Structures are given as C-alpha cells and as structure tokens.
Amino acid sequence: MIVVGAGHNGLVAACYLARAGLDVLVLERNSYVGGAAVSRRLYDGFTYSNCSYVCSLLRTEIIRALELPRYGLQIIPYEGGCTLMRGGGHLALYDNHDALRREISRHSRRDAESYDRFVRDMLRHCRFIKPLLLREPPDPTSWRARDLKELLWLGRHFHKLGEARLYDTLRFWTMSCADLLDEYFESEIVKAHMAGSSIIGTALGPRSPGTAYVLLHHYMGSIDGTVGAWGFARGGMGAITQALAASLTASGGTVRSDAPVEQILVKHGRAQGVVLAGGEEIRARTVVSNLDVRRTFLETMDPRHLPGEFLEQVRRFKIRGSSGKLNIALDGLPRFPAIPQGAPCIRGDMHVTDTIDMLERAYDDWKEGRWSAAPYLDMLIPSQIDPTMAPHGKHYMSVFVQYCPYRLADGPWTPQKRQAFGDTVIDTIAQHSPDFRNLILHAEIRTPQDIETEVGLTEGNIFQGELTFDQLLFNRPIPGYAQYRAPVAGMYMCGASTHPGGGVMGAPGANAARAILTDLKGPKPA
C-alpha cells in the first residue's frame, strides 16, 4: 500500500490504513513531511507555519481515532479577532458575549441584535453539513444500491430540517456571501469582517453566488467540540503532521521523505506501484494519491491508462491560484493604535478591510491578472500565545493575502514583482501599525507560484480546487468519480481535491481510507 504525498490528508489516510493492519509506505518528495501543514525554520530562532497557519477544521473524530494528542498535538484556542479599518476604526470580535454585543452596537445596534440570529443560523447550517463531511458522496446518476441508499439518507437528512429550514438551506447553498450578510447586517464593517472568510482561498468575490458556502466552510471548524473556534497548533502547523507521522510509525507504517514519485505504474488497468525520480521502482497492490487531481492524472500517470472523457474532465477541473502569504520575523510586538490596550483580539486573527466593496475590488484586480492593490489580509501573531514560535521578546507573524494571481497579466513572476507584491502587503499593514516596518527582521514572501513549486499544489490553490457548485459533493473532483476511487483499479485519491475539500481537515484522507478498506473487504476489484 503506497500513499503518494505526505500532506495531512495522505498521512491521515495512511494512519487509518496502518491501523487496519495494512503495510503502508508514504512517499514524500520534500525532505520534510507535512505538505502544506508544516513548521519551517527559515530564519534563526523562528518557526514559521509558512503555508496553512491556523487549526480548526481538523475533525475531532480523527484527532481521537488517531490519538494525535498522545503523539504531541496540542491545540491552543485563541480568542476572537478584529478588523482594522482605514482611518483608525476597528471592529473586534470577543468571545465574551456581552463584550461582543457592546462592541457591535458601537457600529450598529441593529446588527448587535441580528448577530445572534446570524450565528444561530450559521451553526444550524454547520450542524446540517457536518454529518456529510465524513461520508462518501452518492452518485445521483447511478442506480447502484449503495448510491441509492446514500441518496435516501441524504433525502431524509434534508427532510429532518423541516420545511422552512429546508428552503433556507437551499438558498444558503446557492447565494452570495454579500447577499447573505445584507439579510442580517447594515454596518459595512460588520459585513466586511464576516465576509472575509468567504473569499479566503477562492477565486471568487463576496458578491459571487456560492461564497456563502465558502463562508460556512470556514465556520465548520471546532476545537474540543466548540463549534467555530479556532486555534494554534503548539509548535506551528507542522505539529499536526508530525503527530500524524508519529501515530503512523507507531502503528507500523513508514514515511520516506526525499522520495519524489515520478510515475504511478499501471498494468492491465490495475495500479502496480510507483517509480521514483532516479528510477527506483516500488510495487504495491494499492496506490493512494494525496496530490491534487491535475497532478495525479496529468503529471504522474500515463494518459493511455485513463479514459479520454475522464482526462478531459480532469483538465477542466478548476484549480486557481488566488492567495499569497507573508511570513514575517519581528523584533518585537508591533503596535496597532486602533486596538484598545490589552484587548485580546490582537492575539486572535486581525483582518484588514473596510467594506464589501473593498473586498470585491480586490477581486476585480485578480480577475485582471494583478495582485490586489488593497488586499484582504488575515494576520496572526501566534508567538504571543505559543512561545516556541519565536525567541523571547520577538514575534512571528503570519499574513495571509487575498488576492494574488498565479499568472500575471504583464508576464511571468519575477523576483522584483514578488518583492513589489510583498511591499504592497507590508505598506498595507504599516498603515495600521506605525512601527511595523522597523520591526521586520526577515520576511518570506510567497506567491501562488512559490507555493506550487515548494508544496506541489497546482497553482498554489490551498483547497486543491475551487469550492464552487460544480466542484462540490458528488461533483468533487470529477462527476462520477467522487468516491475516492480512480478509474484505474487499485488506485485512490485522498487529497483535498476530493469531498469535502480543503482546509486542514483530514476528512478526505479518512474517507478515502474507508473506501479502500471497504473495497478490500468486499470482492477484490478486478
């Protein structure tokens, strides 16, 4: 049993398979495991979570089943967050309900009232969708008992909502985040704050239908059962994949790094194993790919082994680079005059934006092949809570940037352009923090292209594929192939390209493992 790619989903799948007593080998092309969930020491004394940067979506079921805490995983929840406005205003979100209410009514009494209704509805949508995450999406076009049974279950699950809720859910899945928020809030800053997570990682604007779902995708998280809570993994995001790797070794699996897979071997329509760069051949009855579908089928397989129509759909699968990242080593804690002294929100995630329009304009830049002139930023300083991230008194800051295109309209990326992109971001932050620029010791600037080159995510898309209607549930990744099984016998997909998609969630890995074990139990696929 070979798993290609030691990203968190690959490792999760491997863990489940190893625990089922199978002999599992995970092959990673980089010298370190983790894929996009890593802690890197790129500047002395500092640890960067240089791709993914917060933890929440990781399914509790998985944490328990794989005993991750026992292997060193510790998630520290952080409190609230805030949005910084141009001109010094701010909106903070506190965990303390009364404080939060007071804060929102500063901007609009009405919105403070609506907020509870909003959260209640969002949580209801989460509760509805959660059971779907760890299930195999049924193929609505098939007559197989398994699919019909699953469809029936889905139908019942829907029906349980009751009529009114049912319609709300349908609307929610198809509407734009801006329209959704307009139904609750009047204050621009409140809307803008909420809208942030509806665009993170997607090539859509807050006014694009379907972004309400993306918003939910980021709400689905939970820490020790607290729905919607977010936290840091102690030691950076790498701690998650380290714990997974440890759990894997403990149950008899092996991870081999510096082992880039060049090709997946197929004979007589059956996966045979893989060939590494350098020619070494490793045989296995089952091959599981953690890579996104484009990479898996277009770059590591011989097209002759795949149905033409399938290949066509793979080429059509939309993976769009839209996000950049800055990892900054700071000589001290930057001041943000807008934030009241001692407010906990500086320890949470800080956003920079003013209005929905501003987010939408940032998206317009992306459409034209430019990075956003006024980007949306999601900033965190984990070293305030987790001392292992930076030397005493110094701080590590993670800055997620939306939007940044994979392809620029004015020709390929160059070091100069990357620098210019970085400066745009730093200038934006400096507008809100006078001493920020002087504190910078080192800054790693990552464009979608850098992320692709280092992590191997096509176009550097953090979800391994857009989260749009045409690529969700039974459409993800390819209609008819949403059940983790590739068109080649003995081969499976376990990356975020598959249902339920990206975020450090682990669900695709767990689902894929389940599919494999079902097949092994059942009659051997011919």
Added chain:
Amino acid sequence: MSAAPRRAYDCIVVGGGHNGLTCAAYLARGRRSVLVLEAGAQVGGAAVTREFAPGFRVSACAHLLHAPAAVLRELALSAHGLKLAPGALTTLALAPDGAHLPLAAPGDWPAGAGRDAQAHEAYQARLARLAAALRPLLDVAPPRLANSSWAERAALGGLALRLRALGRRDLRELLRIGGMCVQDLLDEHFESPLVKGALAFDAVLGTNYGPRSPGTVFTLLYRLAAGGGAGLAQPLGGLGALSEALAGAARAAGAEIRTTAAVQRILVREDRAVGVVLESGEELAAGAVISSADPKTTFLRLLGTEHLDTGFVRRIVNLRSRGLAAKVHLALDDLPQFTGVAPAALAGRLLVAPSPEYLERAFNHAKYRECSAAPMLEITMPTLADPALAPPGGQVLSVIAQYAPYDLAGGWEAGRQRFTDLVIDTLERFAPGLRARVRGAQLLAPPDIEREFRISGGHWHHAELALDQFFMLRPVPGAAAYRAPVGGLFLCGAGCHPGGGVLGLAGRNAARQVLKEAA
C-alpha cells in the same frame, strides 16, 4: 371599516400586464367571473407600444417576445389579432473590427471560426437537450419539499425521473454546469472571444451577474427553456399588440377589464383577502384576489405588513429586485449604416458583446452602483419588419443597455444624459453617422421603469433571476406556489416561478392554482 362589500366577482386580477391578462384569460375560460384592474390607460403593463417621439412608436419596455407556443395556441392569440414578424429572429454579434459573427448554423460561420463552429454545434445540441429536460419545470407550480401532498410528491418524483431520463452523461453534465459560471463553460468549448461574448450575453441579460458569476449557466438554460426552442419573435405593432390580443382573448372568454383603475389596497377581513379598494375609493369584492404586481408592491404596499408575520416580511424585504437594464429608444430619419452588416441582418438582433471580459468589466461597475463605462447592448430595429411604427422613411432603434443600476450613485437625474450619450457613442462606433440621424431619443432607466410600469426596483423579472430565487424559492419560500400566506390572495406576476421575460407562464400556472383552490 365597513363590512365586506357584496361579492361581485369570483376573481379580481390586480394589474393588466401580460401575466395578469394571461391569468385572467385562463380563469375566465375556467368559468370564473373575472375583473382585471389596470392602473394605466392601456393594458399591457410592461408589454406596451408607446409613442416616444412624434410619430415614432416602440415596445416601451420588453421588446422581444418568447411566449411559449402553448399559450399562443391555447388562447388562440392569432385569432385575436396577434401577428408575429415572419421568419426566425437572427442574431448577429458585432465585432469592433467589422468581422461580425452570425450565430447561426455552422455553415454560415465565417471561415476563421472553423473549430468554434463545430464546437458550437455540439454545445448548442447539448444545451438544447438539457433545456428541454428543464422545460417542464416552468409549466408547474413548484411543489413543496416537505409536508407535501401525495400529488405533490408524485410531481416531484416525476421531475426527478424526467431528469434521470436524460441519461447518465447529460445528467452529470447538468449537475456539473448547473451552478457554474458561463465564462468557464464557454472557455471549455470555444476560442474566439467574440463567440464567447455573444453566447455569454444571453446568460447575463437581465441579471445582476457577469459572465464570471456562478449560476449564469443556469440563467442561460432558463432562457433556452423559456424560449422552448422556438426562440424569440417580434410581434407586429410591438408588444402592445400582444397585450391587446391577450386582452381580446380574456374578454372573449368573459373577463371584464377596467383601465385607469389603480388598486390602492387589498381588502382583508378575518385574515382573508375579500376584495380591493381603488384609489378612487371604490370597493370591489371577490372570492379571490390575484396580484400580477411585483411581490414587494403586493405585500408591502397593497396588502400591508400587518397581515403578515415578521419572518415572511423579512423575506419579502430581502427579495433582490434591483433593475440593471435600461432601455434606449432612438427615432432615426433614415436607416443607419452598420459597417459590414447586411441589411437583412438588421431585421434581427444585433449584440454588442465583443468578449466575456468586456461583459465582466461592464458588470464590475454595476457592483459599485455605477453605469458601465462600456455597456453591453441588444439592438433591434422593429421598423424593418413593421414600418407602421414610424413615419414614412423613419426608423426606430430599440436598445437594451446593461449595466444601468437602479440605485445609481449620484442619482439618475445627473446620470441620465451621460448614459444616453454613452449608448449612442457605442452605437456610433459600429454605425458611423448614426448620431446625425437621431431625431429623438428616450432613456428608460430602472427608476423610470419603476415609475412608469409600477415595478419596484424597475427589474423586468420583478425579482432577480438567480438560483436562490428560483422554483420553490421564488419569490420567497412560503409564497412559491402562487399562494400568499393570506387566504384568498394569489400571485401571478413575473416575481413568481418561472419569472419574467414575456412568457405568460406565471399567469398560466397561477390561474391553474387558483382554479384548483379558490371557489
């Protein structure tokens, strides 16, 4: 308040728009005594022919017809004087470089577009198949998803089976592209920006979307399904002629139609609609009140929120109905010379949509309550098929221009002249010398449409056409089956399923619903 006046009619239809008239005709044919109340001096609502410059007449709002054959046949509209311009309406996509593209059979495509021509054939065929499968959805009242009767469940099952009958490949494609943005779909099939622009045009026309907005493939399929394959047509005498024919059909079936009879409010007694009060103060009683006015007008103005629960009111208030399409009418003293366009093509539809990017940029402005700097245009010249609309030698140019948002920043009084000029300049680029021929020009921006045709928001679909405002969600959950939450009150306007465009289907479905339920 006086006691309920004596019941005079079985049904009162509020508004004499094409849906109101259609509904009335079907109700009358169902042996109900029907009274139609139209606020304007002529019937037709937004489907009217008006003089906009001395001697020049034009279809004032909607300017093309895609009435499904069924309605035309069942109401025998031709017998009531409706004549359609002969021949199918052609579509020509104007190219800035003069290499215009007729969207017709692959044979007629310019040599350059070889690959796209082939792709277009397959593309059209597949969309037609999918649209045909969706077509039946437009003819039924949306079934309830829960607490539904066995009949409704059967209907729902029937729909599901019909979709399944598409076969695996088409069904998968439908489920894949149904929520997709039209730009992605077109990129999958075509190379030429002009082809993509022209095909994207129909997907975004009359919507609050650009080609990159998910859900625009759906709006395209909706249009195809609505057209029922027959495509678009131009009634002789403008769309007013259609309304006249509908009125004729309604009267012939026994319906009574009163014009300049504006309804002030709907009478409610013991939580039941029992009639209406006219602005004149006159009270009219009926067993059922059917409103073809848009949902906001119906519920917030005519009915009054005191008769509704807050949740429902919130839904109505949140209903998106901001118009983005403006109408521009030009009175010309001679035929304009469109560079490289054969005179025959002028009788059809001309599109200014050179590329999807052009449309997307046009849409960008709408998001920020601005008019498109370079608008997309649908141009027709009704006078070519119907010279009677203009004085001898004169021509009428009727243009739909997008995007022109209802809530224009700075207001329309300031923006009006600028936008009119912008549209004429855009036309001038394709038809040099056109400006010199203009004898009169009229702009109907969404606020004008709101005022003149009493459609709040000035949106010709009454409520935006979008996945989250369609079928059992249209206009809002709780009123989707043409049935208001108040007894005896029904809806039959474009705000209901299946929506606007000159279809008459909402009126037809509503009539069926009323005949089923109301005495």
